[in-house]
Amino acid sequence: MRFTSEHRLDDGVLEREFTLGEIPGTLWTPESAAPVPLILTAHNNGLPKGDSRLVARARLSAAAGYAVASIDARGCGDRPRSPDEERARADFRRAMQAGAPVDEVFESFIGPLVENAVPDWQTTLDALVELPEIGGPVGYSGWTALGIRLAVAEPRISVAGFFAGGYVPHAQREEARQVTVPLLLLLQWDDEGNPRQRALDLFDAFGSTEKTLHANLGGHLGTPWFEREDGDRFFGRHLK
Amino acid sequence: MRFTSEHRLDDGVLEREFTLGEIPGTLWTPESAAPVPLILTAHNNGLPKGDSRLVARARLSAAAGYAVASIDARGCGDRPRSPDEERARADFRRAMQAGAPVDEVFESFIGPLVENAVPDWQTTLDALVELPEIGGPVGYSGWTALGIRLAVAEPRISVAGFFAGGYVPHAQREEARQVTVPLLLLLQWDDEGNPRQRALDLFDAFGSTEKTLHANLGGHLGTPWFEREDGDRFFGRHLK
Numbered sequence: 001m002r003f004t005s006e007h008r009l010d011d012g013v014l015e016r017e018f019t020l021g022e023i024p025g026t027l028w029t030p031e032s033a034a035p036v037p038l039i040l041t042a043h044n045n046g047l048p049k050g051d052s053r054l055v056a057r058a059r060l061s062a063a064a065g066y067a068v069a070s071i072d073a074r075g076c077g078d079r080p081r082s083p084d085e086e087r088a089r090a091d092f093r094r095a096m097q098a099g100a101p102v103d104e105v106f107e108s109f110i111g112p113l114v115e116n117a118v119p120d121w122q123t124t125l126d127a128l129v130e131l132p133e134i135g136g137p138v139g140y141s142g143w144t145a146l147g148i149r150l151a152v153a154e155p156r157i158s159v160a161g162f163f164a165g166g167y168v169p170h171a172q173r174e175e176a177r178q179v180t181v182p183l184l185l186l187l188q189w190d191d192e193g194n195p196r197q198r199a200l201d202l203f204d205a206f207g208s209t210e211k212t213l214h215a216n217l218g219g220h221l222g223t224p225w226f227e228r229e230d231g232d233r234f235f236g237r238h239l240k
Numbered sequence: 241m242r243f244t245s246e247h248r249l250d251d252g253v254l255e256r257e258f259t260l261g262e263i264p265g266t267l268w269t270p271e272s273a274a275p276v277p278l279i280l281t282a283h284n285n286g287l288p289k290g291d292s293r294l295v296a297r298a299r300l301s302a303a304a305g306y307a308v309a310s311i312d313a314r315g316c317g318d319r320p321r322s323p324d325e326e327r328a329r330a331d332f333r334r335a336m337q338a339g340a341p342v343d344e345v346f347e348s349f350i351g352p353l354v355e356n357a358v359p360d361w362q363t364t365l366d367a368l369v370e371l372p373e374i375g376g377p378v379g380y381s382g383w384t385a386l387g388i389r390l391a392v393a394e395p396r397i398s399v400a401g402f403f404a405g406g407y408v409p410h411a412q413r414e415e416a417r418q419v420t421v422p423l424l425l426l427l428q429w430d431d432e433g434n435p436r437q438r439a440l441d442l443f444d445a446f447g448s449t450e451k452t453l454h455a456n457l458g459g460h461l462g463t464p465w466f467e468r469e470d471g472d473r474f475f476g477r478h479l480k
Contacts (some may be wrong), residue, residue, distance in 0.1 A: 189444070189453075200440070204429070208457070210464070213429075215443070215453040224450075226477065230470070237466065 001127040003027075013062040020127055023120050024078070025049065025071035027128070028062035035135025037239035038067045038128055040121065040150070040157075042143040044164060046076030046113050054142070057228060061141075064232045066239070067134045071124050073117035073146075088112075096193070102167070111169040114145045118153055121146070125156060137239050141231065144185075144202070148172040151179045159238035161186065161231055164220070165202045166194025176202055182210040184234045186227055191220045241367040243267075253302040260367055263360050264318070265289065265311035267368070268302035275375025277479035278307045278368055280361065280390070280397075282383040284404055286316030286353050294382070297468060301381075304472045306479070307374045311364050313357030313386075328352075336433070342407070351409040354385045358393055361386070365396060377479050381471065384425075384442070388412040391419045399478035401426065401471050404460070405442045406434025416442055422450040424474045426467055431460045 006016040012031035017024070026049055030036060039061060043054045049070035058068040072079045081089070088109040095102040128134055137158040140147045144162040151157045152175050161184045168176075185203050189196065203213050212234070216224055246256040252271035257264070266289055270276060279301060283294045289310035298308040312319045321329070328349040335342040368374055377398040380387045384402040391397045392415050401424045408416075425443050429436065443453050452474070456464050 189451075203455070211429075211457045212464075213453065213455040215455075217449060217451045224452075226473070229473075233466070233469075 001131075009059060011059075011063045013059055015059070015062075020071075020124055022079075023071050023073065023124060025069060025124060026055075026058070028058045028068040029133050030062050030065050030067075032065065032133070035133055036065055036067050037136040037139065037235075038069065038134050039139045039141050039235060039239070040125065041068055041070050041141045042073075042076075042117075042121075042146050043070075044143045044145075045110060046073070046117070046143075048072060048077035050077070057141075060228060061232060061235075064236075066139075066235065067128070067131075069124065069128055071120060073120035075113050075116050085112075106167055107169055110145060110167070111171060114149050114169060114172060117146055118149050121150055122154060125154065129156070139235050139239050141235070144168055145172045148176055148179055151181055151183075157181060159183070159235060161234060163223075164188070164191060164194040165199040166191060166196065167198070168202060173202060173205065176205040177207045180207045180209070182238055183208050184212045184214065184231065186223065186231070187213060187215040188220055188222055189215050189217050190222075193220055241371075249299060251299075251303045253299055255299070255302075260311075260364055262319075263311050263313070263364060265309060265364055266295075266298070268298045268308040269373050270302050270305050270307075272305065272373070275373055276305055276307050277376040277379065277475075278309065278365075278374050279379040279381050279475060279479070280365065281308055281310050281381045282313075282316075282357075282361075282386050283310075284383045284385075285350060286313070286357065286383075288312060288317035290317070297381075300468060301472060301475075304476075306379075306472075306475065307368070307371075309364065309368055311360060313360035315353050315356050325352075346407055347409055350385060350407070351411060354389050354409060354412065357386055358389050361390055362394060365394065369396070379475050379479050381475070384408055385412045388416055388419055391421055391423075397421060399423070399475060401474060403463075404428070404431060404434040405439040406431060406436065407438070408442060413442060413445065416445040417447040420447045420449070422478055423448050424452050424454065424471065426463065426471070427453060427455040428460055428462055429455050429457050430462075433460055 001020045004017045014029050016027045061068050091105045092109040095105045138156045139159045141161040144165040145168045159182050163186050241260045244257045254269050256267045301308050331345045332349040335345045378396045379399045381401040384405040385408045399422050403426050
């Protein structure tokens, strides 16, 4: 793991870019003498780790006392893509914009993206937990489909917060019942891009004995500010 | 309003019984030099204001800085009942215990209970807001059906937290769209006595532009402890 840049924010949070082989990542850590728990965070559908909403949330969670890390896993964010991957991505965007049925194209685009992302996340986790500034349990926050796959594949993930959940590949809908960590599913009630009933069915399917659903009126980008605080408190109950 | 007894709890909360004409009530107030906001609270289906779960929640909310009041409205709690009211209540209990369809008997029992309770709650609110220890906006917490009726009938209610919501009389399901105050609906995902889909439909129907659903795994009595804190924070955003 090689840090390539660092930037100290006004609230003391240290924001560092790193590379790990071909994997580019960002790590946010608070000013803290003691090691802090780690939250891995990813944006839905493999959007870049530099997305402003992800960065804003990560910085606030770091200020609240967590180490937060995000990467562009293989095929995600700004990573180079194969012609097949580019084609699947273009098909998906076209179908979404046309309001056409997206299930099939979604499956062929997001399915492999999730599968291929997991090894990169595990490699990253291996490296992160070796850092002296990181210690304690590990949480996951964000992209639902990747989070399900990671929570099933990776016993170090001990708590998970998921966003949306209307579109999740078939394989992850199936393995949702194998997710048993405490979880919070955050849902926008009128999210145009995430069918509500599918998200509710997914919440029902999770195998966790401790699971909470938060739903708020409004579209995909309308999550109210207090849900970020609720998220921190949720992670606080399990990571601190 | 006549206070008939008072009791100072260990955390400084003052618990007072009162009567207002035929209405018996309890008022919990924190130790505070300044007037505090008021939360009216009622237990689902007109259960007594002395119910231990209601009392426990009221005491904690008072300790968190609210005046909290509950009454046994007409036909509710330990108030005397007419033979017709006793019959409706017995029919309801029998149907619930037998696992029989309860819609019709529920309607004939709870429908009039809600309608008849509202004048008593309004009379109580008139008296409470005159007290020097109470000031600021008014919230409602608890029994969904009564809360809908009160929120529609009573402009002084400026925020509402509802519990369950699977069984709500037809009239209140209809007027849910007239409820426009910020609201939090708290739902137990496997509540045997509250059909989940009806509660979700009710959440969808509310006319409020700011509404939040919290759902947790488990049965009617399984609400996790952190939801009480979440409720206090919800009221805090709107009452303080």
